[in-house]
Amino acid sequence: MIKLSDIEKVYQTKSIETVALQHVNLEVPKGEFLSIMGPSGCGKSTLLNIMGLLDVPSKGVVEIDGQTILSYKDKELAHIRNQKIGFVFQSYHLVQDLSVLDNVELPLLYRSGISGSERSKRAKIALEKVGLSARTRHYPSQLSGGQRQRVAIARALIGQPEIILADEPTGNLDSVMGEEIMNILLDLNREDGTTIVMVTHDENMALKTERLIRFFDGQQVSDARMYDFQKV
Amino acid sequence: MIRHLFKLIWNRKKSNFLLITEIFFSFMVLFAVLSFVFYNYCNYTKPLGFDHQDVWQLTLRTNSDSTAQNRLIQEQLLQRVKSFDEVEHVSLSNSNVPFAFSMMTNSLSYGSNKEVQANVYDVQDDFKDVMKLQLQQGRWFGPQDDASRHRPIVINLMLKQKLFGEEEAIGKLIPINDSTNYTVIGVMDYYRAYSEFNAEEPAFFSRINLQQNEHALWSSLLIRVKPGTGVAFEEKMVRELSRIAQNWTLEVTTLEKMRKSKARLTLVPMIALGLVCGFLIFNVALGLFGVLWHNINRRHSEIGLRRALGASSAQIYRQFIGEVLVLATFGLLLGVVFAIQLPLLEVMQVESVVYISALFAAVGLIYLLTALCAFYPSRQAAAIQPAVALHEE
Ligand SMILES: Nc1ncnc2c1ncn2[C@@H]1O[C@H](COP(=O)(O)OP(=O)(O)O)[C@@H](O)[C@H]1O
Ligand SMILES: [Mg+2]
Numbered sequence: 248m249i250k251l252s253d254i255e256k257v258y259q260t261k262s263i264e265t266v267a268l269q270h271v272n273l274e275v276p277k278g279e280f281l282s283i284m285g286p287s288g289c290g291k292s293t294l295l296n297i298m299g300l301l302d303v304p305s306k307g308v309v310e311i312d313g314q315t316i317l318s319y320k321d322k323e324l325a326h327i328r329n330q331k332i333g334f335v336f337q338s339y340h341l342v343q344d345l346s347v348l349d350n351v352e353l354p355l356l357y358r359s360g361i362s363g364s365e366r367s368k369r370a371k372i373a374l375e376k377v378g379l380s381a382r383t384r385h386y387p388s389q390l391s392g393g394q395r396q397r398v399a400i401a402r403a404l405i406g407q408p409e410i411i412l413a414d415e416p417t418g419n420l421d422s423v424m425g426e427e428i429m430n431i432l433l434d435l436n437r438e439d440g441t442t443i444v445m446v447t448h449d450e451n452m453a454l455k456t457e458r459l460i461r462f463f464d465g466q467q468v469s470d471a472r473m474y475d476f477q478k479v
Numbered sequence: 480m481i482r483h484l485f486k487l488i489w490n491r492k493k494s495n496f497l498l499i500t501e502i503f504f505s506f507m508v509l510f511a512v513l514s515f516v517f518y519n520y521c522n523y524t525k526p527l528g529f530d531h532q533d534v535w536q537l538t539l540r541t542n543s544d545s546t547a548q549n550r551l552i553q554e555q556l557l558q559r560v561k562s563f564d565e566v567e568h569v570s571l572s573n574s575n576v577p578f579a580f581s582m583m584t585n586s587l588s589y590g591s592n593k594e595v596q597a598n599v600y601d602v603q604d605d606f607k608d609v610m611k612l613q614l615q616q617g618r619w620f621g622p623q624d625d626a627s628r629h630r631p632i633v634i635n636l637m638l639k640q641k642l643f644g645e646e647e648a649i650g651k652l653i654p655i656n657d658s659t660n661y662t663v664i665g666v667m668d669y670y671r672a673y674s675e676f677n678a679e680e681p682a683f684f685s686r687i688n689l690q691q692n693e694h695a696l697w698s699s700l701l702i703r704v705k706p707g708t709g710v711a712f713e714e715k716m717v718r719e720l721s722r723i724a725q726n727w728t729l730e731v732t733t734l735e736k737m738r739k740s741k742a743r744l745t746l747v748p749m750i751a752l753g754l755v756c757g758f759l760i761f762n763v764a765l766g767l768f769g770v771l772w773h774n775i776n777r778r779h780s781e782i783g784l785r786r787a788l789g790a791s792s793a794q795i796y797r798q799f800i801g802e803v804l805v806l807a808t809f810g811l812l813l814g815v816v817f818a819i820q821l822p823l824l825e826v827m828q829v830e831s832v833v834y835i836s837a838l839f840a841a842v843g844l845i846y847l848l849t850a851l852c853a854f855y856p857s858r859q860a861a862a863i864q865p866a867v868a869l870h871e872e
Contacts (some may be wrong), residue, residue: 299787301783301865302864302865321793322793324791325789325792326791328789340783342487344490345487353784353785353788356480357788357789357790357791402788
């Protein structure tokens, strides 16, 4: 599904050069739920941004669904993001001035040939999936953190993407709400077969996924499958 | 997408309120100034009804009290002017010649149409040829009017409409007092003598009859000279006439000069208003630009989010331009609601077409202005890298 080969990312600011990623080789098969852990600043978000085609690596090759993403135009990248990838962020990134329903509809706005009624119908289904059917007319400021993240997940899944990239989705939530979010993601992975890559700081969350990769200083330091882990 | 933008702007109406009011006021100012300009232009394009080229005004001012003497001199002057080879036609007139700063009005009543105010011009038979007037119906004054029981007048179309509507005008009697009447002998299309920028007003010509008014004096002579006649003749004429009218003040000017100074009276305030308006709009544009710039910089994370969800850079660009146009639409809707009252209520005696064209032009200009202001900030927004935008939380 996703294949990264020898990825390197160097941030060039005025005086300093930050190597955010180095020699990253990673393959995420279809349907896998992968979690990534590592100390702050080790390059996890950078990795996710590269996987999500939001950022380009300084070196290396990204493949999605067998397509090598190389010298793609902005429009084509946007199209792939829209069709295949859903994003969930630590700080939710909801548009404050749009209702819950309108927030969830956003990805479909960038897809041609979907009518307004079709959009809201699908948004309602997505909200049902995350248990927020009763909150469609609310605004983000009227919701709790957990509810906001559920809206963000509904938004990520409305376009039925094959991949969901979640950057510390439970990072701002208490453990009960975090648990809820985690369960929704697990359901998505099990029932719809959505490939999920999740960055987390929470060992307990990571242990619920099939595979855990650890990063340190821009490099991958371990790769463990829970399946193996449990066998041991 | 348009519906989405309307929703977005509507939900942000509180923070957009200032911008919307600003656009509203700019529109109102622009609409007012354009209405004024279009009104003048609209009048300017209409026919004057006469030809003022090669027509001179000779102002006659006597300095003595002897009426009989003065009257004699006036008639001698008239005869002398007529006798010059360079002169084609001459007519006595009051001071309200074309483009003069002088008006004379009279109110006429006919049947149920009471007290219609009209400009009145006292002229001689030759006036038609001096000013090259065109008649639509009936005839101009002639010697046959010497014996007329009533006082003959020629009216313009507008006065005809006001007095008689669709009825035949020729032959109608309009009472002056208990014993005398005007009789309408002719109708002309237009006579717009006050200024090129003024609208047509009701007007009529009354015939000067030297035999019947033995003591009257008129202050002007209108003279049509042969084309190409210049200052040399003007000097010669004044010199010769001064010999006849020794104590009189004689002044010659051309109607073309008078037209120019009259036009200045409209053009100068129009240009001044245009400049003030331009300056105002420029300020509004600067403000608009600043606010848009600020707004877009505040919305980096939203831009990043939209990019992540599948918006291309071009779509972000279009969204921001679109938002500004929607914003303008709100301000303009408000403005149009006010502006449309003028033609609807017929507040002033101005044709609706003036308002309507000013309205459309103002709407167009405001859209153009806002789009121009949005152009650069929107391009900045579109250039923001999606990952960078999300990073800045
Ligand atoms: N846009 C950027 N410009 C410069 N340096 C950056 C940028 N984004 C990230 N970095 C740097 O790259 C490193 C990795 O950042 P990040 O991927 O956000 O780490 P993590 O998500 O693991 O905390 C950090 O040292 C960070 O300061
Ligand atoms: Mg991070």
